[in-house]
Structures are given as structure tokens and as C-alpha cells.
Amino acid sequence: MTTTAESPHAAYFAFRDRLLGDLRTTVLTGDQLCEAGQVIYGRPEGLSLYGIPAPRMESAGIRLMGRTAIECCVDDYAVLVADALAALYATLPHGGGVPLVMDLFCGSGNFSHHLAARLGVTVHAAESDQDVHDATRHNLDRVGAATRLHLGDYKDLLGKIPARSNHDTYFVEPPWGPAFTPDGLDLTRTAPPVPRILDDISRSRDGRPCLIAIKTNDQIAHDSLDRAFADAEHLRSITPAPTLPRGANMHFHLYRLGSDTHR
Numbered sequence: 001m002t003t004t005a006e007s008p009h010a011a012y013f014a015f016r017d018r019l020l021g022d023l024r025t026t027v028l029t030g031d032q033l034c035e036a037g038q039v040i041y042g043r044p045e046g047l048s049l050y051g052i053p054a055p056r057m058e059s060a061g062i063r064l065m066g067r068t069a070i071e072c073c074v075d076d077y078a079v080l081v082a083d084a085l086a087a088l089y090a091t092l093p094h095g096g097g098v099p100l101v102m103d104l105f106c107g108s109g110n111f112s113h114h115l116a117a118r119l120g121v122t123v124h125a126a127e128s129d130q131d132v133h134d135a136t137r138h139n140l141d142r143v144g145a146a147t148r149l150h151l152g153d154y155k156d157l158l159g160k161i162p163a164r165s166n167h168d169t170y171f172v173e174p175p176w177g178p179a180f181t182p183d184g185l186d187l188t189r190t191a192p193p194v195p196r197i198l199d200d201i202s203r204s205r206d207g208r209p210c211l212i213a214i215k216t217n218d219q220i221a222h223d224s225l226d227r228a229f230a231d232a233e234h235l236r237s238i239t240p241a242p243t244l245p246r247g248a249n250m251h252f253h254l255y256r257l258g259s260d261t262h263r
């Protein structure tokens with residue numbers, strides 16, 4: 001393990017660099033998965049996907065590449081977000097049938113897995129990277145997830161599935177790359193930028209309202225979250241207790257995009 005009592009944060013950043021560098025497309029071994037859990041979440045079991053904690057992933061046949069181990073939303077957080085969305089749906093008027101749920105930047109597919117289980121829906125997910133797609137396809141098959149995983153760009157998926165209701169929900173979590181700066185996360189610099197993704201979603205629905213869920217870190221640069229969602233209604237933020245230095249912890253936000261006079 002690289003963690004030391006003196007420098008847990010340095011160990012985190014060093015390990016993060018490895019996961020996004022030489023281990024980026026390597027399927028992690030059981031030991032590496034446990035190390036990732038320890039370094040990122042303070043205990044091996046903290047890295048848990050599809051209800052399977054890191055110490056059991058290898059024997060369960062789960063394939064996780066380095067980049068996905070750092071990019072993924074783990075069970076503890078995915079459950080919180082799925083619960084928040086279920087609570088929100090419960091307050092909405094009935095009608096319009098089962099909402100469409102889309103995970104536009106699927107990665108590990110753990111969001112999709114928990115949303116499908118909690119909300120009782122089939123989640124449509126897009127993943128453009130062939131290696132991530134193949135690993136995720138394999139994992140979702142192993143755990144029997146109700147996810148339709150499409151290999152390709154999120155815009156292709158948006159173009160394929162028409163709007164269903166004003167409660168249709170889109171998960172937006174593009175790679176951060178250069179958006180992750182010392183000043184915080186700049187959502188205008190994700191790849192693609194968040195404002196452009198919101199435009200693409202809106203256009204695919206002819207402006208019909210919908211719900212958006214987005215993952216950020218706990219340090220937003222240049223007010224870029226508020227500016228990206230300036231025309232949206234903020235519904236809820238989920239801010240788990242920090243375990244890492246500022247800027248490395250995860251937050252989640254729910255918004256209503258588009259004016260909704262027919263709720």
C-alpha cells in the first residue's frame with residue numbers, strides 16, 4: 001500500500017496519477033483494487049461497485065480499469081443519488097408513465113445499475129470508449145443489470161430515444177481532464193463542456209423540460225456550476241462528508257432544466 005499516516009493526501013494524488021497514467025487501461029488486480037479503495041476511500045471496501053466491495057471483485061469476475069477506478073461513482077454515493085431521485089419522483093404528479101433515464105457518460109455503469117434497481121427502470125447508457133465499454137458490458141452482464149449500454153457518443157444516444165415525459169432524467173458526467181484545475185473544477189472545460197451537453201439534451205427534446213443529475217467535486221471554479229445551470233431550477237445537492245483534500249471529494253446535484261408549466 002502506498003498510504004502513509006504522514007501523507008495520505010500525497011498518496012492519493014500519486015495513486016490517482018498512476019490510475020490515470022500507466023494503469024489507465026489496465027484491468028486492476030485484486031490487490032490494486034483494494035489499494036484503490038484504501039487510498040481513495042480510506043478502506044479497501046470503500047471502492048465498491050454493483051454491490052461488490054474491492055476485496056471480492058476479483059473473485060466475482062469484475063473487470064475495472066485504472067481510469068474507471070478513479071472516475072467511477074461508488075455504491076455509497078450511487079445509492080444516495082438513486083434514493084434522492086426516487087424521493088423526488090415520489091413528489092411528482094403521476095402521469096406520463098415511466099420516465100426515460102439516461103446515463104450519458106456511463107463509465108463503470110454503477111450509476112445505471114443502482115438507478116435501474118432503485119427506480120425499476122431500464123437505463124439507457126452511452127460509453128464511447130471501446131475498452132471501458134467492453135469491461136462495463138462484461139460487469140453489467142455479470143451482475144444482471146437492467147442497463148442498455150450503447151457503444152458510442154452520447155449525442156447518438158440522445159438522437160435515438162425520444163422524450164417520454166417532463167421527468168425524464170439525464171446523468172451528466174463527462175471526463176474532467178483539463179477542467180480539474182488547482183482553482184477547482186471548471187465545468188466549461190470538461191470534454192465536452194457541460195453547457196454544450198445541456199444544449200444537446202435540450203435540443204434532442206425540442207426544449208421539453210427534464211431532470212439533470214450531475215457529479216462535481218467540492219470545489220467549483222469560476223462559478224461554473226451556477227452559470228451552466230443559470231436557466232435551470234436547483235432541486236437538491238448531495239454532499240457526502242469529505243474524506244479527501246478539498247477538490248477531490250464528490251458532490252452531486254439535481255436540477256430541472258426547462259420551464260415546466262405542466263408538472
Ligand SMILES: C[S@@+](CC[C@H](N)C(=O)[O-])C[C@H]1O[C@@H](n2cnc3c(N)ncnc32)[C@H](O)[C@@H]1O
Nearest residue numbers: 071072073105106107108127128129153154175
Ligand atoms: C467520468 S467517467 C463517468 C463515470 C461514471 N459515472 C461511473 O460511475 O463510472 C466519463 C466516461 O464517459 C466516457 N465518454 C467520454 N466522452 C464521451 C462521449 N462523447 N459520449 C459517451 N461517453 C463518453 C469516458 O470514456 C468515460 O468512461
